[in-house]
Amino acid sequence: MGKTKREVTLRFLAEPGDVNFGGKVHGGAVMKWIDLAAYASAAGWSGKYCITAYAGGIRFVEPIFVGNLVEVTGKVIYTGKSSMHIAIDVQASDPKEQNNRLTTHCIVIMVAVDGNGKPTSVPEWVPETEEDIKLRDSAIKLMNMRKEIGEEMEAHVQYLK
Structure with missing residues (x-):
């Protein structure tokens, strides 16, 4: 395995085919871009093929318009034995002005898999800055919250049976 890379940014122009009936970029297109950036981040960190295990807390903050320059940044903020928590920020701007504005944010959990x-195991990420420590702590808090929600959902499913 080569050098690990913690952060990846994908850049492209939003195309007419990405538009929904309201004239803005479709949320599904944004979710696809998020998945691509999460994969690139996880594969870059682990040096392995990775699959999406979870995408949650997706917040659509502002719309993206056709012709906008879109930047989707994925950053490793926590690692488990085989999993990587990737923070995703989507920003967009008019390419003539390049005043980026946050449009979407979420957390994606990717898992490295073998053939x-x-x-399969991934390198541990160790936070080095105060900001990194806060990001890691946030990922752990969200992980614990997801566990509680999962337990509650399971109880709900059992009740419906």
Whole structure:
């Protein structure tokens, strides 16, 4: 495995085919871009093929318009044995002005897998700055919250049976 890379930014122009009926970029297109950036970040960090295990807390803050220059940045903020929590920020701007504005944010959990599709280990990410420590702590807090929500959902499903 080569040098790990913690952060990746994908850049492109929003195209007419990305538009919804309201004339803005479709949320599904944004979610696809998020998944691509999460994969690039996770693969760059781990040096392995990775799959999406979870995407949550997606916040659509502002619309993206056709012709906008879109930047989707993924950054590793926590690692488990085989998983990587990737913070994703989507920013957009008129390419003539390049005044980026946050349009979407979320967390994606990617899992590195071997040739048989089984989880495989990833390098540990250790926060070095105060900001990195806050990001890691936030990822751990969200992980614990997801566990509680999962338990509650399971209880709900059992009740419906």
